Amino acid sequence: MTIYNTADINTWERFYRANFINSLTGFKSVSLIGTANNKGQNNLSVFSSMVHLGSNPPLIGYINRPLESSAHTFSNIEATGEYTINHIHSPFVHKAHQTSAKYSESISEFAEVGLTPEFLDGINAPFVKESKIKYALSLQEIIPIRLNNTFLVIGKVSRIIVEEDIVSDDGFIHLEKINSICSNGIDAYYNTDLINRFSYAKPGKPLQIIE
């Protein structure tokens, strides 16, 4: 095992450090965020920082980078209060990664990468038609993280679209059955294999495997 301290980390070249530190948190949620501006111009961008905040009310957060490097998604959410989060499946992972390119605001990433916008009544933000699990959020709060000029963007789930046959009787969703992916670092994408579901843990009580 090798040990690195703060002085070591400070000597690392910029891209080496970005790759290394981005792998530290482990495998990440990765999804496509769909937005539109007030003129109806669609935007789609890949994010790997979705985080569950609570189920009642259903609150989900994501981290938005400093505004100079990631502006369109953020400004559309601020302007309209609406966005969608769409799972990525292995057959279109390369299209999802391509949305991270810095397109100008007048360009729709949907058309550029070959994904299809899809709309629900009453929601101006586009979903990704190819995604088998996706949800709309209404903006609740943007919390600035002053330490590094990022933002925690918090939304409340207002609509869910899902393939019904992957939802278990107890509400658990078998994401591996539709090849939803996860990511690692800034550029790696993974399929998954279920190890086990385990019963609610209690002191001194053996775990059961949930079939």
Next chain:
Amino acid sequence: MTIYNTADINTWERFYRANFINSLTGFKSVSLIGTANNKGQNNLSVFSSMVHLGSNPPLIGYINRPLESSAHTFSNIEATGEYTINHIHSPFVHKAHQTSAKYSESISEFAEVGLTPEFLDGINAPFVKESKIKYALSLQEIIPIRLNNTFLVIGKVSRIIVEEDIVSDDGFIHLEKINSICSNGIDAYYNTDLINRFSYAKPGKPLQIIE
């Protein structure tokens, strides 16, 4: 595809909703957080809400639940300003899940579940000896999320312990080679298979696969 709206979600039974909403964000980072109180009593608990905030400085956040349901880790971090985050590998996933049981503060989860505390000079929080990638953090800021009484706990990486042979020349860490796992929902754990790493995306430029 089935569509659910807010009224539907509000009718869901509590555990059904928890399972369902927890799966929405997709596969999650999952790790063990190690802390000690001011008397040196160790604590270890599984968390699935680690989120990368930035690489320079190296900042990592996690979401702490409301204090009545998750108090020891949080109070130890508040008291000492130090904690460790330790990857979970498939051979000890059941031990990791068992740390979610509500043990009293005087009990060390290390002893209860059969994992080994390990220490580095100058850091009072325990690492997990069995973990092949782990890091210490110094507390930077606790941001209250008033919408649901949770907290974003932000730390700066101060020490990293890693098996050197899984780190690529460009800093990327092949987490799948050491069977680091990810999670889904509140009780499911997964191994992963690398699909691809892709080159930095630019408009109009085909992606390359990074070998």
